[in-house]
Every structure is written in C-alpha cells, then in structure tokens.
Amino acid sequence: MQELKELVFRLCKAGGTPGDESAAAAAAAQKFPGCAETHTDALGNLLAVMGDPKSKNHILLDAHLDQIGLVVTRIEKNGFLRADRCGGTDQRILPGTAVTVCGKEELHGIVCCMPPHLTGGDRDKVPAPDKMAVDIGLSREEAEKRVQPGDRILFRTEPKSLLGTRITAPGLDDRSSVAALIRCAQLLTEKPPRCRVTFLCSTREEVGGQGAVTGAYGADPSQAIAVDVGFAAQPGVEPEKCGKLGGGPMIGYAPVLNRGISEKLVLLAEKSKMPYKRDVMGEDTGTNSDDIAATRSGVPTGLVSIPLRYMHTPAEVVDLQDVENTARLLAAYIREAE
Amino acid sequence: MADWNLLEKLCTARGISGREDEIRALILKEIKSCADEIKITPLGNIVAFKAGKQHPNTKLMISAHMDEVGLIVTHVTDEGLLKFETVGGIDRRILPGKSVTVEDGISGVIGVKPIHLLEKDQISKSVPLKDLYIDIGASSREEAESCVKPGDMVTFDSYFDRQGGMIMSKALDDRAGCALLIGMMKAQLKYDTVFVFAVQEEIGLKGARTAAFSVAPQAAIVVESTTAADVPGVEEDRQVCRLGKGPVISFMDKGTIYDREYYQLAFQAAEKAGVPCQAKQAVAGGNDAAAIHVSRAGVRTAAVSLPCRYLHAPFGMIAQEDYCSAGQLLIQYAEMIEERNAT
Numbered sequence: 305m306q307e308l309k310e311l312v313f314r315l316c317k318a319g320g321t322p323g324d325e326s327a328a329a330a331a332a333a334q335k336f337p338g339c340a341e342t343h344t345d346a347l348g349n350l351l352a353v354m355g356d357p358k359s360k361n362h363i364l365l366d367a368h369l370d371q372i373g374l375v376v377t378r379i380e381k382n383g384f385l386r387a388d389r390c391g392g393t394d395q396r397i398l399p400g401t402a403v404t405v406c407g408k409e410e411l412h413g414i415v416c417c418m419p420p421h422l423t424g425g426d427r428d429k430v431p432a433p434d435k436m437a438v439d440i441g442l443s444r445e446e447a448e449k450r451v452q453p454g455d456r457i458l459f460r461t462e463p464k465s466l467l468g469t470r471i472t473a474p475g476l477d478d479r480s481s482v483a484a485l486i487r488c489a490q491l492l493t494e495k496p497p498r499c500r501v502t503f504l505c506s507t508r509e510e511v512g513g514q515g516a517v518t519g520a521y522g523a524d525p526s527q528a529i530a531v532d533v534g535f536a537a538q539p540g541v542e543p544e545k546c547g548k549l550g551g552g553p554m555i556g557y558a559p560v561l562n563r564g565i566s567e568k569l570v571l572l573a574e575k576s577k578m579p580y581k582r583d584v585m586g587e588d589t590g591t592n593s594d595d596i597a598a599t600r601s602g603v604p605t606g607l608v609s610i611p612l613r614y615m616h617t618p619a620e621v622v623d624l625q626d627v628e629n630t631a632r633l634l635a636a637y638i639r640e641a642e
Numbered sequence: 643m644a645d646w647n648l649l650e651k652l653c654t655a656r657g658i659s660g661r662e663d664e665i666r667a668l669i670l671k672e673i674k675s676c677a678d679e680i681k682i683t684p685l686g687n688i689v690a691f692k693a694g695k696q697h698p699n700t701k702l703m704i705s706a707h708m709d710e711v712g713l714i715v716t717h718v719t720d721e722g723l724l725k726f727e728t729v730g731g732i733d734r735r736i737l738p739g740k741s742v743t744v745e746d747g748i749s750g751v752i753g754v755k756p757i758h759l760l761e762k763d764q765i766s767k768s769v770p771l772k773d774l775y776i777d778i779g780a781s782s783r784e785e786a787e788s789c790v791k792p793g794d795m796v797t798f799d800s801y802f803d804r805q806g807g808m809i810m811s812k813a814l815d816d817r818a819g820c821a822l823l824i825g826m827m828k829a830q831l832k833y834d835t836v837f838v839f840a841v842q843e844e845i846g847l848k849g850a851r852t853a854a855f856s857v858a859p860q861a862a863i864v865v866e867s868t869t870a871a872d873v874p875g876v877e878e879d880r881q882v883c884r885l886g887k888g889p890v891i892s893f894m895d896k897g898t899i900y901d902r903e904y905y906q907l908a909f910q911a912a913e914k915a916g917v918p919c920q921a922k923q924a925v926a927g928g929n930d931a932a933a934i935h936v937s938r939a940g941v942r943t944a945a946v947s948l949p950c951r952y953l954h955a956p957f958g959m960i961a962q963e964d965y966c967s968a969g970q971l972l973i974q975y976a977e978m979i980e981e982r983n984a985t
Contacts, residue, residue, distance in 0.1 A: 382872075382874070384874050386874075392757060392758070394738075394754070394756075394757040395765065395766060396735075396739075396754060396765075396766075396768065396769060397738045397739030397740075397754065399733075399735045399736050400735075400736035400740075400952060400955035400956055400957065401956075402957050411805065412801070412805050412810060414951075414955075414957045414959060416873045416874070417952055417955050418735070419869050419870075419871035419876065419882070419951075419953075422871060422880060427733060427734065427735065427768060428767060428768055429766060429768065430735055430766050430767065430768050431766075432766065435875070437873065437874040437875070439873065439951065439952075440805070440806065441805055441807070441810065442805075442806040446806060460801070461741050461799075464741065464749040464751075465749065466749055466750070466751075466778055467778055467779035467785060467789070468779055468780075468781065468785070470779030471779075472741070472749070472779075535758075535759065538755070538777075539721070539723070539755070539773070540755040540759075540773070541756070541759060549781065590758075613753055614753045614777075615756040615757070615758060617739035617753075618739045618740075618741070619738075619739045619741065619751035619752060619753060619777075621751065621777060
C-alpha cells in the first residue's frame, strides 16, 4: 500500500488543469510498466499500449489526467491577478486558499479573502471566482514579467496520509484513477495479455471530455471501461446516491453503459471477494464513458468509480484500498476477456 | 538584517489561545541568553526583564501576544468526523477545504458537500459552521476517539514563504510581533525594559490584562498585526493601512483611545529612525492595549502594528520592509518615551 500511496502522491503533485496536462502526463508516462509504447496525441492525451497489437479484442481503459483549478484572466494595476474557474471549481473553498501560479516560474499566492471589518452582515455570501483576486505580493511590473493571462493556478495543499489507508490531496479526482490504471498495468506485466489493451489518460474531462472523445476515436477500441471518481458517503449526501470510502469500486449501471460489461464486473468483484457497490444512474453518467460509448460506430462501455469525498475541493479524500481493488478488478476483467 | 529563520520558527509553531505551550517554550529558548530575569505568570504569560544601560524614570512594558487563531474539537460523530468551534475571530468562509492538524499531529481536512450535489442557490452561499466538520480519515467513532478527544486543538496547515519582498505565513498575527520583541531583546538597549509575551489575546485579552497587572508599568507599547485591506474591490478610504508604507500607529480602535502624546511621538520616532510609518485610517479592530491601558490606575499606551493582509486566515501577508522598519522604530520609540517623560 505504501508503494501505491507514493504513486498517487507523485501523480497529484504533478499539476494539470484542463488543457495544460503535460506535467501530469509526464509523471504518469514514467510509471506505466510493461507497455511497448506510450505516446501523446494532438490534444495531449497519454496512450500506453500493452498486449497483442494485432488482436481484434481491443480494450480501452480510460482515466482523466486533468484536475480543476483556476486560470489567470488579467493582471490588475496593483499586481493582483484576476482569475476564473478552469473546470468546476467550488467557489466556497477559494477564500484564503494557498495557490501555486504556474507562470514563467512557479509563484506562491493567496486567494484574497474579505477583510474582517468589511464583512459586516454579508458573511452568508461567497463571491464568484471572477470577483476574487489572487495575491502574489508583486507589483504589476514584476507580476507581468512572470505571469500572463491564460496561466493556470493550482491549489497548493500537500498530499497527506489520514488514518488507516485514507489519504487526502488536491487532484485525487482523477489521479487516483490514473494510479489505478498504472497499478492495473503492473498487475498485468508478468504475463502480458493476449488481447490488446490501451490505457488512455485523457485530457480536458473537467471542461467537457474533449480528450476522451479524440483519444477513443484514435484508439478505436472494441470495448472500453472508463475509470473515474464517484461520490463517497459523507454528511449531506444521500446514501442511495453514493458509494462508501473503503466500500470498494462502484460499478456503473446506466442507459449508456453496456449491461454485459457491468454484470461481468460485478461477477468478478464477487469472485475475488472484494467489496463493491452497484452505482445506478438514470441519465448521463457525467463521466468520459458517455462520450467513449458513442465513439465512431459505438463502443460497448463500462464505468468503474473510486469513492471520493469533497469532490472539486483541495481536500479530496480517497481510501487506497479502493484504488487497489479498482486496479485488481480491471486486471481481472482483462484476464477474463483475453 | 532581519532574522527570517526566527520568524519562520515562530510562525510555524502551533499554539491557539490557551494552548501556547509549544510557542512559549520556543520563545523562552530564544530569550534566555538575553533576558536578565524571566517570569511565567499563572496564565502562562512570559514576563522578561532586560536591563539597559540606564534605569529609566518611566517603567515601559512592550507586549506582543503568542497565541494564534484556530479551532477546537467539540464532538466526535458516529461516523468518526470531528465537530468544532472557532477559537478567535475566524470568518467561516475561509474554512471549507482547508488542511488542518489536530492536537499532536493528526492530519485532517475540513470537508464540504460536493458542488455537483448543491442546489443552485447554495453554490454562492457560505457554509454554516454547524455543517462543517474535520475528516481525519476515521471510519467510526471508535477509530476517531482512539486519537482525538473533545478539547483538542486544531491549527491550519501552512507554508512560510518569502516572495517579492513579502512574507506569507500563518500566525503572523502575532508571531511577527513576538519576533520583533525578541529582536529588540537581542540588541543593547538604552533603558531597562519589560517585555511581555502574552497568552489568550484572541479570545478576550486575558493574558495581557493579567500580565499588565503583575508588571504594573507606567507606559506600554503593544506590538501587533493589523488589517490591511489594500486589496482589489476595497475603496481607498476603507483600506485601513497599506503594505509597504511602514508600521501602523493607532489613534483609536474598537477597544482603546490611545495616548495622544504617544501617538504623535511615534511619528517623530519614525522620522528620527529614518523609516516610514502610517496612521491606522479606521476605528476598527482591537488588541491587548484595550486591557493594558485600563490596568490598575491606568497605563499610557501606544500600538505599533504591522500591516497584514488576510488576518485570521490560514495565510497572512506582510511586507519584509515594514517588519524591518518596525524593528528600528520600536528601539527609537522606546527611548523617546523615556526621554520625553524625563524632560
């Protein structure tokens, strides 16, 4: 578990907001074992291929590389940065948060919070991200030498171990799934699969999933499983709408998902005696599986989610046991399919 | 040159109001070789006497507080989550998503409901304190209670950075004041001076009140950090003070009307020391002066503050230049208070 934790932390430390995932892609590329080739495509997707390249049975496993953050829109005359969301950032976590501005060099910054004497009666409201500012403590002149509009801003929170096998880090959505893909590749390395497997670490999921659209088109698989994070039980979240930390992978059932794949995943989870949860959605899944299933003339697609708390905040929490079980489930699926 | 390593050590030390053990031990270690006498009062204040070259006519006390704002665990839920209250004036909007440390190094985060599951009108609403909790990764009450109990202290995780002439850190309020006092104590002073490192400022000035009683000074300078609202969206007349414009001198705040002569003397001291200083341009906030100036039969009191952005949040920001200027100003000011009274 220690090794898996180090992998997840390493992936989380390499930042990557939508459209700017190259650092995260490089960190992931270094870690894919037993893959004959890894390459990136026009939209920055990282693809790693394993098994028999001629096999008609071609399984695509997808996890997205990007994480939510902010993007610099303007530099104020006093050197403060104006920014907006890059992905679905929760504005309620912004005031007073430490950030890293990825300019020509990495700069430390603080998201301005309201001075106490000015907050009188309006403590109920949190301003929209584009009404806030990021303070890097530089004059406009100094700021402009280092930062330009379009530069990305990441949350600066160290990954930490919590009790047991639980961990917290910004970007666990979806680096924990990228880690599960890498761990799955590790499990398959000893005896390369007879089918063909493409691991797709896709870009831009948080702004619409453009990476998965083009990545799946390019890979042209015969079937696919998307791996993402799902809501874990926490106060305020209805139990029927979520999984549970330590409760094992959430296996998706939805109109767009291939029922055969879902059933097979459940069967394999039961066979290996790992905990799991049927994660039933009546509409879109809100993950890359929606797009992957509709690629070219259609791809039978499944969805596995790792339970995660506090999604889209710097305080995301997962249980490493669930990451490990997700990797084992994916590896078992590939062994079964080959 | 300022001792930034010392400031880093002081800011990084953990100690909310009433739990100042770690920061007190650190300060004692720093001052033991330069103080002539050190006393710890019953509430935990450090009172340190430093002999100068001469005995003054006016007994001067210079005070800064050791405690920082934070949280305190009140309850462990069945799910193993920690409910908490704030210790000191914290705007609840800075809490969601923050990384914290509980008591002896248990890591935690402050969780909120995912944005995806919010009703539309909740997205821009701050989360009430009663809906916030700390997640330490426990899966049950038993697991949480094996390492955390009600009453445990919680501090914000933070970094200490120097960037572009600024310092960003937690607890600059008022560890920066403590560092300035230690800096003074390490210098050769002209007159005997009593230095106080006070506890419990953030929850009602209990430390300074009792320290002032036991010291019984005739004059006092409170060294603090004060709100700088020089940020976008705040009109100039509401900014209170500005980073980089020098230490801040108060004429009045919510707790104190400062000694008028001392107020004016501070500007003369700055001029003599060759450093900038600025008036606090608002009647806002308050500090230990409120307790000190009414101690016993009254104490003539002044406040010298560092302009600090994002006070009472996990990260504040001060200008290195202001810190250095405050150090020079304080030495000059202390001497002038004595000499003014002597003539």
